[in-house]
Amino acid sequence: MSQTSELKVGLTATFPCSYLAEKEEQLIMLLDPEDNAKQHYSALMAIGFRRSGEQVYRPHCPACNQCESLRIASQEFKLSKSQKRLLNKNKHFTTRIARTISVDYYPLYERYINQVHRDGVMYPATKTQFDSFVACTWGEILFVEVYDQDKLISVGVTDALNYGATSAWSAFYCFYDPDYAHTSLGKYTVLQQLALTKQHSIDFLYLGYYIQNCQKMNYKNQFNPHQRFINQQWKDFD
Structure with a gap:
């Protein structure tokens, strides 16, 4: 280092x-x-x-x-039975990758924050807050978009990383249409990011921080196998 x-x-x-x-x-x-x-x-x-x-x-x-x-080696990831059911349930959705922020993103983000995260530090949502939180002048950002026909229903903001011979994506943030909460769009968007990392031969997908005692973070350990950074080293979990 x-x-x-x-x-x-x-x-x-x-x-x-x-x-x-x-x-x-x-x-x-x-x-x-x-x-x-x-x-x-x-x-x-x-x-x-x-x-x-x-x-x-x-x-x-x-x-x-x-x-x-927490990060996942894309080529080693294995779908669980529940994840396979989720993909089948949402098989009518389509996924695209964009490289610029769309005017459709903020209205979706605003609804997501104001309805799903009313107890969070980002409530109430503002355009200024959205721009300062998501945008990054020095980084390469991809936007994994999920559509129900022509309707944008989820956006996975994704940082593209390269470190020597290792490549990675970082699932920076996801926001989605609250009307589709029953489709588990947060988990579904991660599965789409994982499928794309595998398709594009990206080594890892980072999912941010896992906190065992925080219920909101517990979904992250459902993507297996994965690695967690503990005591300054990456440890494997199945």
């Missing part, structure tokens, strides 16, 4: 954790990401970092280590 040894980082103050009640959160942040992130982001992802908008961070909490970066 000599590439990252000269990077400047800083610690935030502690603040209430977004995922675990009564916990304090603290982040280690890459300083000057506009200058350094494009070159080093892939390597930083490989040691547990992640982005939010232009910022690159990793949890560095004084009394908690429950956030575990």
